[in-house]
Amino acid sequence: MKTFRFVKFYRKLVKHGQLRRYCNNADAKSKTEIEKIRNIGILAHIDAGKTTTTERMLFYSGTIRSMGEVHHGNTVTDYMEQERQRGITITSAAVSFPWHGSQINLIDTPGHIDFTMEVEQSLAVLDGAVVVLDASAGVEAQTLTVWRQAAGYRVPRLLYLNKMDRSDADVQRCVRSVQDRLHAQPVLLHLPVVHEDRLIGLIDLVTREEIIWTHGRGQSYTRRKLTERDGKRFEETLSNHRQLVDTLSSLDDTLADTIIQQESLDNLKSEEIDQAIRRCTIDMKAFPILCGSSYKNIGVQTLMDAVVSYLPSPLECNRLYKTFGSDLSARAFKVQHDDQGGVLTFLRLYSGELCKGQRIYNLAKEQSEQTGAVYVALADEYQPVEKVTAGNIAVVSALKTTMTGDLVTSTQAAASRAKTQLATLLKDPQQVEQLMLPSARLRLQNLEAEPTSEELASVLLGIGTTIPDPVFLCSIEPPSAAYQPALETALAELQREDPSLRVSTDEESGQIVLAGMGELHLEIIKERIIREYKIEVELGPLQIAYRESLVGRGRHSMAVDRKIGSARQMIKLTLSALTERGVAAHKVLKLDKSPESAANLAHLHPRCLATIKQGVATALLHGPKLGCPMLDVQVTLHWFEVGRGTSDSVIAATVVQCLRKVFEQAESVLLEPVMSVQVVSPESHSARVLADLGRRRALVQHITIRHHNKVIDCLAPLSELLGYSSTLRSLSSGLASFTMEFHSHQQMSPHDEEEAVRRVTGF
Ligand code: GDP
Ligand code: MG
Numbered sequence: 001m002k003t004f005r006f007v008k009f010y011r012k013l014v015k016h017g018q019l020r021r022y023c024n025n026a027d028a029k030s031k032t033e034i035e036k037i038r039n040i041g042i043l044a045h046i047d048a049g050k051t052t053t054t055e056r057m058l059f060y061s062g063t064i065r066s067m068g069e070v071h072h073g074n075t076v077t078d079y080m081e082q083e084r085q086r087g088i089t090i091t092s093a094a095v096s097f098p099w100h101g102s103q104i105n106l107i108d109t110p111g112h113i114d115f116t117m118e119v120e121q122s123l124a125v126l127d128g129a130v131v132v133l134d135a136s137a138g139v140e141a142q143t144l145t146v147w148r149q150a151a152g153y154r155v156p157r158l159l160y161l162n163k164m165d166r167s168d169a170d171v172q173r174c175v176r177s178v179q180d181r182l183h184a185q186p187v188l189l190h191l192p193v194v195h196e197d198r199l200i201g202l203i204d205l206v207t208r209e210e211i212i213w214t215h216g217r218g219q220s221y222t223r224r225k226l227t228e229r230d231g232k233r234f235e236e237t238l239s240n241h242r243q244l245v246d247t248l249s250s251l252d253d254t255l256a257d258t259i260i261q262q263e264s265l266d267n268l269k270s271e272e273i274d275q276a277i278r279r280c281t282i283d284m285k286a287f288p289i290l291c292g293s294s295y296k297n298i299g300v301q302t303l304m305d306a307v308v309s310y311l312p313s314p315l316e317c318n319r320l321y322k323t324f325g326s327d328l329s330a331r332a333f334k335v336q337h338d339d340q341g342g343v344l345t346f347l348r349l350y351s352g353e354l355c356k357g358q359r360i361y362n363l364a365k366e367q368s369e370q371t372g373a374v375y376v377a378l379a380d381e382y383q384p385v386e387k388v389t390a391g392n393i394a395v396v397s398a399l400k401t402t403m404t405g406d407l408v409t410s411t412q413a414a415a416s417r418a419k420t421q422l423a424t425l426l427k428d429p430q431q432v433e434q435l436m437l438p439s440a441r442l443r444l445q446n447l448e449a450e451p452t453s454e455e456l457a458s459v460l461l462g463i464g465t466t467i468p469d470p471v472f473l474c475s476i477e478p479p480s481a482a483y484q485p486a487l488e489t490a491l492a493e494l495q496r497e498d499p500s501l502r503v504s505t506d507e508e509s510g511q512i513v514l515a516g517m518g519e520l521h522l523e524i525i526k527e528r529i530i531r532e533y534k535i536e537v538e539l540g541p542l543q544i545a546y547r548e549s550l551v552g553r554g555r556h557s558m559a560v561d562r563k564i565g566s567a568r569q570m571i572k573l574t575l576s577a578l579t580e581r582g583v584a585a586h587k588v589l590k591l592d593k594s595p596e597s598a599a600n601l602a603h604l605h606p607r608c609l610a611t612i613k614q615g616v617a618t619a620l621l622h623g624p625k626l627g628c629p630m631l632d633v634q635v636t637l638h639w640f641e642v643g644r645g646t647s648d649s650v651i652a653a654t655v656v657q658c659l660r661k662v663f664e665q666a667e668s669v670l671l672e673p674v675m676s677v678q679v680v681s682p683e684s685h686s687a688r689v690l691a692d693l694g695r696r697r698a699l700v701q702h703i704t705i706r707h708h709n710k711v712i713d714c715l716a717p718l719s720e721l722l723g724y725s726s727t728l729r730s731l732s733s734g735l736a737s738f739t740m741e742f743h744s745h746q747q748m749s750p751h752d753e754e755e756a757v758r759r760v761t762g763f
Contacts, residue, residue: 034391035313036102039348041122043150044132045140046739049162053132053294053303054095054108060219060301061097061104063378094334094346094377094393102308105393107333121404123153124462125333125348127318128311130303135161135169135291137706138177141678141713141739147182154437156281156311158288160303164192165199165293168707175289182287187247187277189306190291190299191240193233199293202302203233205241206277207270211302218297242266245273251285252276274309281310282317314350314391320435320460321350323421327414328352328360330394331462332406335497337532343493344375344382345399352410354394355387363415363461364406372398403496407461422457435460470502470515471673471718471742474522475540476529477511483535487512490533494525501525515545517742519722544719546756547631547671547745548623553578554665557639558658560650569650570643577662580634589616592638600639611648612637615655624663625670626760631745632671635659670753671745673718678711679728681736686710688731696720697752715743719756 044050058064096105107122123129129150133143150157161174171191178186193201193210201212201221210233213221226234245265249256255276259265280286290306292299321329334346347354354360356374361367375382375395388394402408409415425431440459451459478487491503491512502515516522519542529537555576562569589612591601620630642651677698681689683705690712693700698716705711721740728736748756 043146045142423453550666554662556661574639615652619659676743
């Protein structure tokens with residue numbers, strides 16, 4: 001009992017010490033405090049061991065007293081009930097814990113492909129990431145996806161080869177797969193130590209020490225420098241150590257200089273090597289590879305050491321937000337509805353501080369609102385604090401307009417100050433190059449003209465991030481009409497948590513329609529409504545989110561001249577449309593530049609143009625075939641005349657009517673979502689799996705062999721993949737697995753299209 005109380009007291013002390021770090025005042029002091037922060041995420045292919053590794057980190061940092069296991073369903077980060085049942089991580093929760101004088105803020109990114117939106121949002125606020133690989137599988141399909149995303153946000157990464165306890169774990173094969181599939185420069189820092197077929201420790205290739213875990217739950221371990229007396233193990237370590245130094249010195253000039261001065265590869269201090277690794281990691285010239293087995297409690301502490309040693313502090317990145325100076329700048333990366341706390345918004349602070357009851361200004365929504373209580377997330381609880389400072393994660397209650405992805409500051413004045421300053425900075429092309437993220441570059445490609453430096457500033461600050469297109473639709477029904485308002489509220493709340501969920505109302509049937517990223521995505525929304533909002537909803541059959549496009553071109557003129565009330569409404573216009581692959585939303589409407597049209601359109605009032613654009617956007621929402629949104633359509637305005645006093649709504653309605661005619665003339669086609677699928681199947685079952693994929697209109701791209709498995713990469717229409725997981729299970733006696741992600745929308749064959757139309761309309 002006594003020891004228990006002591007432990008509790010000690011935990012309080014630790015937490016108190018931790019708390020001080022979130023709310024520091026003195027500037028000089030807070031700078032050194034910020035240097036000690038690591039905002040990281042753990043990214044992985046499903047089942048690589050993300051949850052297990054997180055749980056071990058919390059345990060060894062003293063934040064939790066007992067270790068949960070995924071298969072017991074009692075881990076801290078998988079706290080939502082469905083997650084416990086399914087054994088997967090869906091919601092990204094932030095957790096903070098101390099490690100050897102530093103503080104690690106861990107943002108738990110969801111591992112399932114249906115939730116890429118959340119993965120992206122959390123990546124945007126990370127300073128570094130640990131990519132977990134299953135050492136027996138190496139780089140897997142989803143490793144590639146998260147790797148690409150992390151590269152898009154320029155997040156420095158460490159690789160952790162988990163499951164080194166497995167007999168089929170293979171370090172060298174993993175290193176090769178990092179080179180070949182991720183096209184990244186690996187630097188191997190560990191080798192396993194195996195004794196009587198059991199993993200007992202690691203060799204640290206930087207220090208040339210052997211680390212052996214002695215305690216059952218892995219709390220204690222010993223380090224011992226290897227010497228010549230260790231024979232083969234020493235030789236192997238030395239040669240790998242030299243290779244490590246050799247690789248590093250080819251990437252890092254400072255280390256190369258040191259080696260030249262010392263005239264030897266073997267006399268480097270460990271700190272010198274560590275610093276070179278740190279520089280290379282932060283510059284993303286190289287990616288350190290660590291080993292371990294989280295489940296067997298080996299290598300987790302060394303992984304945390306590496307996070308602190310090699311990944312950047314908030315001061316070393318996020319230059320973009322320096323333009324906010326000492327004003328608050330923070331990004332919301334998660335909105336959550338909590339039974340006690342109500343709406344909780346997770347904010348990553350880049351600069352300034354956030355107090356409870358403070359007014360904040362949302363740059364995306366151009367609105368102010370007031371924070372309620374402010375908390376920090378310590379493993380299993382939210383601890384209320386007065387304020388949270390730069391570099392940290394704040395959990396804020398009572399925000400109503402701020403959604404996942406939004407950037408906030410203190411006031412509107414602070415927002416325009418920062419934007420102006422950033423715009424000035426961006427006049428220098430070199431700065432643009434340095435501050436540009438590949439993800440922002442993608443958005444810029446969609447802009448019509450060369451962006452002004454103000455536009456550039458908005459894009460770089462990620463104001464209005466893009467949400468991926470949904471691929472599935474289904475209707476949702478409350479048990480009775482009395483539940484309709486409650487359902488609408490629930491959906492509005494869920495949508496704020498997860499902007500990739502779209503909610504709309506079918507004009508004809510009045511039904512609420514959900515659109516999402518996958519079967520599981522919508523299924524989980526349903527379960528949450530039933531469990532958290534106590535509304536027994538039913539989902540309609542799952543439908544594919546088709547798109548429509550045009551085959552040919554069409555052109556139509558329309559004239560309206562009539563009296564509505566006392567006002568005369570007069571419009572004459574000519575519009576045409578044709579297919580233009582990849583046309584960006586901003587560029588959909590073009591003005592005819594031929595002399596005759598140009599002379600007419602020169603008088604077009606900007607307000608009319610805006611109204612016409614609105615009409616075009618409305619018309620494109622519903623294609624002529626199945627009423628699906630239209631894609632890859634370019635509209636040109638050739639002629640426009642309008643009488644005085646004609647209302648905007650009449651202009652917009654005429655544009656819509658005219659375009660309907662144009663689309664009819666041009667003839668339309670259905671586009672279906674095509675997924676890129678990877679199936680891993682034992683060779684013994686692969687023939688059946690392949691035959692089945694053939695029936696699903698899959699286009700096999702390549703097949704590789706891994707162990708006794710065939711890895712099949714293919715493209716397949718989403719409509720053929722409904723319920724694929726259960727089919728695959730029965731085809732392979734549960735031995736095969738698959739992952740998929742959205743690839744593109746593609747035109748269907750006339751036969752398939754007919755089939756799809758029949759499925760949707762019933763005839
Ligand atoms: P996540 O999907 O990435 O979160 O992975 P989990 O942590 O849920 O782990 C998936 C499965 O792998 C679970 O059954 C774990 O017990 C198991 N696992 C995790 N780490 C290890 C490890 O180091 N060795 C072995 N053999 N199994 C592990
Ligand atoms: Mg998990």
